[in-house]
Amino acid sequence: DTEVTQTPKHLVMGMTNKKSLKCEQHMGHRAMYWYKQKAKKPPELMFVYSYEKLSINESVPSRFSPECPNSSLLNLHLHALQPEDSALYLCASSQTTGETEAFFGQGTRLTVV
């Protein structure tokens, strides 16, 4: 199983809503990542978890709150988002951080209205 599964695939939320994005992998990977990808742009790193601990936060606004409940799961909690936060949110995992390849999920297409 080399899959990273993200749910939901599409999400529309209002600016006052609270929602969560979920990511799951069963490859035994110990590094998990959240990326944000705007239209016609490359993915931008948001957070890195290594061995279930947050190791990198790329100065992401606090309305995005990551959580890693266990080594297989990664959540991204969303609250009070802005329309400019609309994007494709990609989850990825790798054996460890660094030189090992990252496996990406299909992404969640988020629209903030």
Place this chain on the structure above:
Amino acid sequence: AQSVTQLGSHVSVSEGALVLLRCNYSSSVPPYLFWYVQYPNQGLQLLLKYTTGATLVKGINGFEAEFKKSETSFHLTKPSAHMSDAAEYFCAVTGNAGGTSYGKLTFGQGTILTVHP
């Protein structure tokens, strides 16, 4: 700091022609380099990677890339394009252990490859 520059946001080739997608990197430490492909509304799939060792790296779907330290380049090639190769391609870099960029995958701006019949 590390960065990647992909020359050409759009490349168009005929089916059966050579594919060449250019990537130059900037890194203060020996880099790890990757090429990913993204089909519309999908995630990214790794084509190939360079970490250490042989500088000519072979990947999936007939793609290969050569790490040239003197030119700070990691260009992606395929001898014969197929219609199914049409997608967006991203070159990416991450730093090796001990550097501040370790674990941070930085992507280039992407190159959209169009394949004409």
